[in-house]
Amino acid sequence: MTTAVQNAPGATPETTRHVSTVSWKTTVGLGVVLVLYCLLLVLVHHEGSSRFALSTPSDFFQLPVYVIPAMATAWVCAAVGAVMLVISVVATRGARRTPLWAVSVFAVALLFGFLAWASAGSPRDLSVVGLLGGALVLSVPLVYGAMTGVIGERAGVTNIAIESNLLAGAFTAAIAGSLTNSPWVGLLAAMVASALVSLVLAVFAITYRVNQIIVGVVLNVLVIGLTSFFYSLVLVPNTEALNATTRFERLPIPLLERIPVIGPVLFDQTIIVYLMYVMVPAVWFALFRTRWGLRVRAVGEHPRAADTVGVDVLRTRFRALLIAGAVGGMGGAFYTVVSINQFNKEMTAGAGFIALAAMIFGKWDPIRAALAGLLFGFATNLQNVLAVVGSPVPSQFMLMLPYVVTLFAVAGLVGRSRPPAALAVAYTKE
Structure with a gap:
């Protein structure tokens, strides 16, 4: 850890000096990743070329399939990563944080090099549209879950129960959507069910x-147990009536969906994905540009001070958790009214905990948390794309990749995360 000590402007030597610390964690993390990447290239040499396809047949115009030498490209990307590592070292030695752009270039370079290495010699094209589109779809429940965590924890309530929000939403959406043959009813029912789960959290955490x-x-264990029990007892014997939902259809946006690369990825999606585009900036605006958001952040940082100026701390926390629960229900509904048309046991598969990590990775900021959710979705989809092109990377390794990324995020290798000051602290009005 590097320590920089500077006198405050106009201060005398006898006055207290400003002390700032810069951690080496980011630099060390980049170095470890680069070493592992280079070892992979040295130990497993792949001959041949890689093929990257950027277009789909419906695009306005077709982009060519780019054929590049795999190993040469991989080593060039390693060189780019080494330059970014040097920049990180210089910045840290100068008591400055590693620039975000340097970390981004490092990640993109090594990812591109890894894809070139993994797809070397494959007769199939690696579809960039499929890679990005699949990542977006897989990240939807993670982004909604991360928003649930951000809203609740900004109000000062630790929300470990995101998994139960998603699972309750998926279960309820399946039943309501099946009974009414309407995915919209399933979506609304999921929001209500998830809000009720958050209400239970609020009653015990805030009131008691x-x-x-x-x-x-x-709550996580309870919802897993209840949904599994009712799935076996009620849904399985009555699959046609209670567990066969009508799914949302894709709604391609005219003209926009024909833009090469980004069109099929962003503008040929379902309504829940489009709602996510609106939800993330709406949560950011509500938290940082409205009176309600100011009160939520106040009770999460200093509830006593908020109380003294007339803010009802308990009511504000209750409302924030209910809103957060409704948002989480939208992510849960995605599983049964978009992804597949029925509920299965524990179908969220730990997505709530990855969403929690995305929230921490994003430093309790809605935009950053959403980007972290997209990163984890990308890591999940990478295994599917590499399997299609016949990559030699073991499937078991790719399955654990999202969780490895999660560990790196929670370990703080992307920088220090400071939670709200009053997080997990119960408030008692004197």
């Missing part, structure tokens, strides 16, 4: 001041 982490863990 039970340990918030324990309540969250118990």
